[in-house]
């Protein structure tokens with residue numbers, strides 16, 4: 225458990241008051257390291273909320289240069305960073321917002337070559353990647369390291385968030401044994417919708433790290449913001465799953 229400073233108590237006192245969270249929850253967040261990849265319309269607001277909550281360390285993996293068509297949703301980016309590496313905008317914004325969060329910013333997306341190094345020392349993974357190949361790599365790392373994964377996805381007006389505790393709940397491969405056929409790289413998105421999915425994922429992750437009730441691990445949180453229909457769907461473990469079946 226990390227000891228809270230007087231400044232920590234001053235910054236976080238409104239959330240320390242949350243029943244079931246308290247100083248113990250704050251201290252657990254202060255001691256935690258989270259990986260977030262990628263850090264666009266979904267991962268950006270997710271990082272914001274983790275930084276606001278006082279996570280100790282964020283490892284961030286995101287490649288590429290900022291484009292104009294990122295700016296409707298990638299809220300860690302700023303207009304003056306167009307054409308520059310996205311990782312620089314991400315780092316500058318988060319440092320200004322909460323200088324007490326330790327940042328490790330990797331200007332790469334998750335790949336088979338970097339997954340092991342990037343997940344070293346990480347306590348929880350937040351996947352906000354649009355590509356199944358990256359999501360599957362993070363799922364495999366979560367199972368190998370026995371650390372939770374919060375997989376966040378959205379398309380158009382819909383969002384799907386699944387938090388996974390290896391050995392206790394279904395993993396991403398239990399739900400999707402293969403990459404779904406109709407998956408497309410380009411997707412319609414309003415920034416408020418990706419931020420909604422992000423914050424639902426951030427809340428689930430904060431619960432898992434702090435012990436705050438009631439984690440929805442093992443259930444998919446689904447929403448359709450067109451109709452404002454929200455529901456939770458229990459996802460069964462597949463005991464023959466090639467990733468987590470042995471646990």
Ligand SMILES: [Zn+2]
Nearest residue numbers: 395398465468
């Ligand atoms: Zn599985």
